[in-house]
Amino acid sequence: MAHGGGGQLTAELIAGVILPAVGGQDPAALTDAAALPAGEGTILFTTDSYVVQPLEFPGGDIGKLAVCGTINDLAVAGACPVALSLALVLEEGLEIALLRRVLASAGRAARGAGAAIVTGDTKVVERRGEPGMTVNTAGVGHALPGADLSFTRVAAGDAVVLSGPLGQHGLAVMSRREGLGIAADLLSDCAPIHELTAALVSQLGADVKWMRDPTRGGLAATLAELAAGAGRNVEVRQDAIPADPTALAAAEMLGLDLLTVANEGKLVAVVAPGAAGRAVEVLRGFDIAAGAAAIGTVGDAADLPLVEMLTRAGGRRIVQMPYGEELPRIC
Amino acid sequence: MAHGGGGQLTAELIAGVILPAVGGQDPAALTDAAALPAGEGTILFTTDSYVVQPLEFPGGDIGKLAVCGTINDLAVAGACPVALSLALVLEEGLEIALLRRVLASAGRAARGAGAAIVTGDTKVVERRGEPGMTVNTAGVGHALPGADLSFTRVAAGDAVVLSGPLGQHGLAVMSRREGLGIAADLLSDCAPIHELTAALVSQLGADVKWMRDPTRGGLAATLAELAAGAGRNVEVRQDAIPADPTALAAAEMLGLDLLTVANEGKLVAVVAPGAAGRAVEVLRGFDIAAGAAAIGTVGDAADLPLVEMLTRAGGRRIVQMPYGEELPRIC
Numbered sequence: 022m023a024h025g026g027g028g029q030l031t032a033e034l035i036a037g038v039i040l041p042a043v044g045g046q047d048p049a050a051l052t053d054a055a056a057l058p059a060g061e062g063t064i065l066f067t068t069d070s071y072v073v074q075p076l077e078f079p080g081g082d083i084g085k086l087a088v089c090g091t092i093n094d095l096a097v098a099g100a101c102p103v104a105l106s107l108a109l110v111l112e113e114g115l116e117i118a119l120l121r122r123v124l125a126s127a128g129r130a131a132r133g134a135g136a137a138i139v140t141g142d143t144k145v146v147e148r149r150g151e152p153g154m155t156v157n158t159a160g161v162g163h164a165l166p167g168a169d170l171s172f173t174r175v176a177a178g179d180a181v182v183l184s185g186p187l188g189q190h191g192l193a194v195m196s197r198r199e200g201l202g203i204a205a206d207l208l209s210d211c212a213p214i215h216e217l218t219a220a221l222v223s224q225l226g227a228d229v230k231w232m233r234d235p236t237r238g239g240l241a242a243t244l245a246e247l248a249a250g251a252g253r254n255v256e257v258r259q260d261a262i263p264a265d266p267t268a269l270a271a272a273e274m275l276g277l278d279l280l281t282v283a284n285e286g287k288l289v290a291v292v293a294p295g296a297a298g299r300a301v302e303v304l305r306g307f308d309i310a311a312g313a314a315a316i317g318t319v320g321d322a323a324d325l326p327l328v329e330m331l332t333r334a335g336g337r338r339i340v341q342m343p344y345g346e347e348l349p350r351i352c
Numbered sequence: 353m354a355h356g357g358g359g360q361l362t363a364e365l366i367a368g369v370i371l372p373a374v375g376g377q378d379p380a381a382l383t384d385a386a387a388l389p390a391g392e393g394t395i396l397f398t399t400d401s402y403v404v405q406p407l408e409f410p411g412g413d414i415g416k417l418a419v420c421g422t423i424n425d426l427a428v429a430g431a432c433p434v435a436l437s438l439a440l441v442l443e444e445g446l447e448i449a450l451l452r453r454v455l456a457s458a459g460r461a462a463r464g465a466g467a468a469i470v471t472g473d474t475k476v477v478e479r480r481g482e483p484g485m486t487v488n489t490a491g492v493g494h495a496l497p498g499a500d501l502s503f504t505r506v507a508a509g510d511a512v513v514l515s516g517p518l519g520q521h522g523l524a525v526m527s528r529r530e531g532l533g534i535a536a537d538l539l540s541d542c543a544p545i546h547e548l549t550a551a552l553v554s555q556l557g558a559d560v561k562w563m564r565d566p567t568r569g570g571l572a573a574t575l576a577e578l579a580a581g582a583g584r585n586v587e588v589r590q591d592a593i594p595a596d597p598t599a600l601a602a603a604e605m606l607g608l609d610l611l612t613v614a615n616e617g618k619l620v621a622v623v624a625p626g627a628a629g630r631a632v633e634v635l636r637g638f639d640i641a642a643g644a645a646a647i648g649t650v651g652d653a654a655d656l657p658l659v660e661m662l663t664r665a666g667g668r669r670i671v672q673m674p675y676g677e678e679l680p681r682i683c
Contacts, residue, residue, distance in 0.1 A: 023676025027568025027614070030676040053564065054398035054429035056495070059390045066492055067385035068437035069473045098385035106399035106490050110441075142400045142488075146681060149480040157473075159437050159490030161397055164387070233384065237358025283358070345354025345361040350477060 022113045025145025035143060038117060042124030043107065043131070043138045055139035057104050063164040065100035067091060070157040074350045076123060079193045080208030083156050084127030086285060086352060089213045090236065091160040092134050096215035097232040097288065099168030099222060102136035106159045110144045114152040123154070134213040136160065168222045172250035174230040179319040180297035181247075181257060184217060184288040184304050185210070185312035186265035187240055188272055191282035191351050196271055207267050212286030212309050221290060224303045228296040233289050237352055238343050241280040241328075243289050245342035247319075248326035255328045257317030257340070280330075281343045283351045291319060353444045356476025366474060369448060373455035374438060374462070374469045386470035388435050394495035396431035398422060401488040405681045407454060410524045411539030414487050415458030417616060417683060420544045421567065422491040423465050427546035428563040428619065430499030430553060433467035439488040440472070443479040451485070458487075465544040467491070499553045503581035505561040510650040511628035512578075512588060515548060515619040515635050516541070516643035517596035518571055519603055522613035522682050527602055538598050543617030543640050552621060555634045559627040564620050568683055569674050572611040572659075574620050576673035578650075579657035586659045588648030588671070611661075612674045614682045622650060 024034045071087040081089075088105060095102045107127060111120065131138050189210040196207055214234060221229050231251070235243040240262075248255045264279070272279045286309055292300045297315040304313035328340040355365045402418040412420075419436060426433045438458060442451065462469050520541040527538055545565060552560050562582070566574040571593075579586045595610070603610045617640055623631045628646040635644035659671040 022680050025680065026674060026676045027573055028612075028674030028676055029672075031568075032673065053425040054396040054431060054491075054493070056429075057395040057397055059393055059395045059494075062390055064388040064390045064395065064492065065385040066388055066435055066437065066490075067471050068439045068488065068490055070439040070441050070475050070488055072441060072475045072477050094384040098387075100385060104397055106397065108399045108401040108488050108490075110401050110403060110486055140398050144401050144403045144486075144681075146403050146486075147480060149478060155441055155475075155477075155486065157399065157401055157439050157488035157490075159397075159399055159439075159488075160385075161395065161492060162385070163390075237362075242358055281359075341360075342363065343357060343359030345357045345359055349353050349356065350475075 022145050031143060038121055039124055039143065042121050043128035055104065057161060060163045065095050065098045065162045065164060067094040068157065068159040069094060070155055071352055072155045072350050073194060073352050074153060075197055076119065076153060078197045078209055081211035082123050082126050083154065084123035085130045086211050087156040087158040088127045088130040089211050089285060090352065091158040092136055092213045092215050093234040095160050095162035096218040097234050099165050099170045100162030101165055101219060102134055102160055102162045102215055104139045104161045105131055105136050106140045107138050108142040108157040110146055110155045112148040112152040112154060113145055114148050115154055134215060165219060165222045167226045169227050170231050172231060175251035175253060175291050175319055177319060177321055178294040179230060179291050180294065180315050181255065181317040182290045182292060182297055182300045183263065183314060183316045184310035186263040186268060187284060188268040188279040188282035189265060190285040191348050192268050192271040194351055195275060195348060201271065207271060210284055210286035214286060214288050217288050217304055217307055217310055220303050221300060225292060225296055225299060228293040229290060230293065231291040235284050235287055235289055237283050239281040239283055241340050242342055244328040244340055248328050252322050252326055254320035254323050254326050255317060256320055258331045259333050261314055261316045263312040263314050280340060283348065285352065353476050362474060369452055370455055370474065373452050374459035386435065388492060391494045396426050396429050396493045396495060398425040399488065399490040400425060401486055402683055403486050403681050404525060404683050405484060406528055407450065407484060409528045409540055412542035413454050413457050414485065415454035416461045417542050418487040418489040419458045419461040420542050420616060421683065422489040423467055423544045423546050424565040426491050426493035427549040428565050430496050430501045431493030432496055432550060433465055433491055433493045433546055435470045435492045436462055436467050437490045438469050438472040441475045441477055441486045443483040443485060444476055445479050445483040446485055461544065465546060496550060496553045498557045500558050501562055503562060506582035506584060506622050506650055508650060508652055509625040510561060510622050511625065511646050512586065512648040513621045513623060513628055513631045514594065514645060514647045515641035517594040517599060518615060519599040519610040519613035520596060521616040522679050523599050523602045525682055526606060526679060532602060532605065538602055541615055541617035545617060545619050548619050548635055548638055548641050551634050552631060556623060556627055556630060559624040560621060562622040566615050566618055566620050568614050570612040570614055572671050573673055575659040575671055579659050583653050583657055585651035585654050585657050586648060587651055589662045590664050592645055592647045594643040594645050611671060614679065616683065
């Protein structure tokens with residue numbers, strides 16, 4: 022608790038553990054706010070708090086997740102990530118070694134994406150059970166030239182493209198949490214997707230109309246958001262949705278619908294009719310999107326827009342926005 | 353917990369409780385990141401997480417505190433606050449009525465300061481005892497024309513100016529927490545100080561050399577930071593430091609040193625020799641800085657710079673960076 026008092030111990034924690042791990046600047050140069058060049062045009066600004074448990078999971082940890090999550094929110098808004106903040110709420114008794122690992126992972130993820138962690142904050146609170154932590158990242162980015170993304174541009178006949186198989190993040194976390202043997206080789210897909218979005222925008226220009234990352238609530242929540250925001254029905258084909266056999270089996274065991282499970286390195290894009298092939302080709306040029314596919318089509322305007330899935334069996338199923346909690350503390 | 357699942361209940365919480373309270377935009381227009389005009393010159397970017405307990409205290413609450421705290425970090429960095437993010441980590445069982453009050457308070461504070469809350473996030477976690485919440489605010493601002501603030505500009509003979517009496521925030525929170533009768537009429541000083549900093553910069557220009565808000569760790573931590581950052585001794589006069597009699601009495605009862613108690617609406621500024629009088633005059637033009645005073649002087653460069661206080665009794669006392677926890681969860 023004393024490390025959160027704002028005194029010498031806090032300064033030592035920041036200078037000795039946090040800054041070296043995230044690759045930050047000289048503590049003597051720290052100010053209350055970081056200066057960034059304004060650039061030209063539009064600034065994009067976003068935030069997310071991360072409460073995932075456990076803090077480390079197959080394929081990632083809360084540090085990498087927090088950095089990638091905020092980079093991805095900027096990316097799908099059509100921005101190039103520039104700078105991140107990192108605010109920690111640590112629970113008393115958290116191992117310093119664990120903190121170092123998580124922060125080093127956050128720093129690597131940020132450097133890998135060319136987005137500097139430029140400002141931060143550290144608080145300490147009482148533990149609840151096993152000492153944990155929550156991480157908030159906010160991010161600032163510059164709008165990509167040529168990006169013109171909005172629900173209002175989505176039209177009938179547009180194609181819905183997905184960058185790869187579903188559910189790996191949520192199932193990796195759950196299987197670690199539940200000690201599920203079958204999913205031992207299942208890794209979270211946690212990854213920055215800003216190169217995917219930048220490539221789509223630079224190659225397809227205004228043919229890219231809307232993008233989202235299907236995190237909490239999964240593809241189901243993202244498609245429901247698309248339908249509601251655009252005021253149009255959306256139809257997807259089950260046999261076109263990329264699937265990972267291990268994830269499918271794990272979802273089956275846990276009684277979960279893969280459509281509602283969180284992803285942390287996937288992209289959903291709506292592109293103009295006829296641009297789906299090019300979009301899939303561009304995406305497949307990236308390892309993390311090797312499984313990209315066109316999965317559906319935007320339909321007519323509707324007062325109560327629906328998402329429908331054509332099932333493998335030839336039926337139609339309505340895909341609903343998940344109601345409440347399927348997987349607590351998944352991100 | 354179900355309100356944190358990212359599904360329909362999360363959407364309802366955001367659309368029905370959070371956006372109306374903070375005065376946010378149409379939920380249908382929400383995107384993963386908010387767009388801001390880049391403006392010209394330099395962008396300032398900052399973040400803070402707030403874990404104060406209790407969530408409501410005399411003179412403020414965690415919502416107002418989070419908004420003011422981030423506005424103030426931008427303000428002392430020489431920026432005009434433009435946009436804020438608001439990320440909530442709610443504990444299960446938190447009363448919706450309390451959440452509404454805190455968010456309405458955050459919204460009022462932001463609107464009052466002309467800084468829009470433009471992006472946010474909501475998570476739900478298990479409670480620890482009484483259901484609480486933590487709030488992260490990040491902020492983006494534009495650099496004020498003429499602001500040139502840096503440790504390197506601080507020189508021997510510069511004056512240290514403080515905007516008013518110390519300790520009101522920390523003592524108001526502690527007295528509420530401890531049920532301390534004597535301090536019942538003690539209010540937190542929680543307030544935005546961006547008008548103070550903007551007025552100083554516009555009136556005094558480059559004569560303003562460095563600014564900070566003495567929050568966690570109090571004036572002692574801020575002066576220690578100044579001495580270490582500038583590499584110079586700092587001397588303050590006890591009889592010049594504005595004092596509030598109720599705060600003094602409460603600090604006495606709690607065995608606390610007012611110099612180390614948190615403030616949330618105060619400013620410490622270093623100004624050029626000869627500019628102290630004007631700085632105090634400018635500050636006293638604002639209600640929240642009616643008690644402004646010049647409290648000390650920057651001294652010679654030193655390898656191990658010290659902060660010394662000339663005591664009322666005529667002695668000299670070294671003011672140290674507080675070591676660890678004096679007041680947990682004070683902000």
